[in-house]
Amino acid sequence: MTRLPRRSFARPATEVAPELLGHVLARRLPDGAVLRARIVETEAYEQDDPASHAYRGRTPRVRVMFGPPGHLYVYFTYGMHHCMNVVTGPNGTGSAVLLRAAEPLEGMDRMSIRRSTGRVRDLCRGPARLAQALDVDRSLDGADLVRGSEIWIERGAGATAVNIRRGPRVGIRVGTDLLWRFWIDGPWSSVSRRAAVPSPR
DNA sequence: TCCCCGATTAACT
DNA sequence: GTTAATCGGGGAG
Numbered sequence: 001m002t003r004l005p006r007r008s009f010a011r012p013a014t015e016v017a018p019e020l021l022g023h024v025l026a027r028r029l030p031d032g033a034v035l036r037a038r039i040v041e042t043e044a045y046e047q048d049d050p051a052s053h054a055y056r057g058r059t060p061r062v063r064v065m066f067g068p069p070g071h072l073y074v075y076f077t078y079g080m081h082h083c084m085n086v087v088t089g090p091n092g093t094g095s096a097v098l099l100r101a102a103e104p105l106e107g108m109d110r111m112s113i114r115r116s117t118g119r120v121r122d123l124c125r126g127p128a129r130l131a132q133a134l135d136v137d138r139s140l141d142g143a144d145l146v147r148g149s150e151i152w153i154e155r156g157a158g159a160t161a162v163n164i165r166r167g168p169r170v171g172i173r174v175g176t177d178l179l180w181r182f183w184i185d186g187p188w189s190s191v192s193r194r195a196a197v198p199s200p201r
Numbered sequence: 202t203c204c205c206c207g208a209t210t211a212a213c214t
Numbered sequence: 215g216t217t218a219a220t221c222g223g224g225g226a227g
Contacts, residue, residue, distance in 0.1 A: 043208070045208075051208070052208085053208075053223095056224080056225090059223075059224070060223090061222085061223060061224090075208080075222095075223095076221080076222065076223090077207055077208070077209070077221090077222085077223095078206090078207060078209050078210080078219080078220070078221085079207090079219070079220025079221035079222075080209080080210085080219070080220055080221080081209050081210070081220095083208065083209080085208085098208055100208085126209070126210070127208070127209075128208095128209050128210065129209090129210075169208070170208080171207080171208050171209070172207095172208060173207095
């Protein structure tokens with residue numbers, strides 16, 4: 001289980017987002033248990049993108065987005081949900097990839113407790129569900145995915161180009177013309193059956 | 202300081 | 215398909 005190196009993240013979010021599909025998000029809990037889930041859905045957020053938290057510039061909340069790539073940016077929203085992103089691009093640029101859904105691989109028992117559901121399909125299908133299943137909150141904001149021991153990304157089988165699909169991002173009111181949401185078809189993504197075109201790789 | 206609203210989810214009808 | 219839950223961020227005053 002090789003971790004993705006820093007250089008994998010040091011590129012535009014729009015390139016990193018589709019490339020993360022198929023790789024494995026791993027999380028070590030305080031008691032040592034390791035949870036694993038295969039990333040199947042992502043969204044790209046660039047700095048000059050009005051839908052991005054970084055659009056208005058550096059603020060305390062998005063500080064990590066402007067830092068070096070390969071770190072975790074975690075935000076809190078709707079008064080109850082956490083969502084996690086992988087910081088991309090060179091140090092100084094505010095861009096990131098939102099992790100939106102994953103296929104549970106290991107530690108489903110622990111995820112089920114966190115999520116209060118026995119339905120495996122609902123453990124990591126959705127950005128806030130994924131964060132809750134893996135016990136990720138603001139305390140992990142800034143965690144180093146390349147060198148840290150709390151959360152990291154392992155090289156997975158990857159996804160073939162034919163499997164990758166793309167469409168508009170969701171839950172935003174601007175930037176809906178951009179096809180910056182990427183996913184792998186199947187029961188694990190939060191995408192409903194709707195218009196989507198194959199993505200170039 | 203005040204106020205609006207969100208990169209969502211679950212529980213409704 | 216609709217809506218309540220719930221609170222911090224950030225712009226306005």
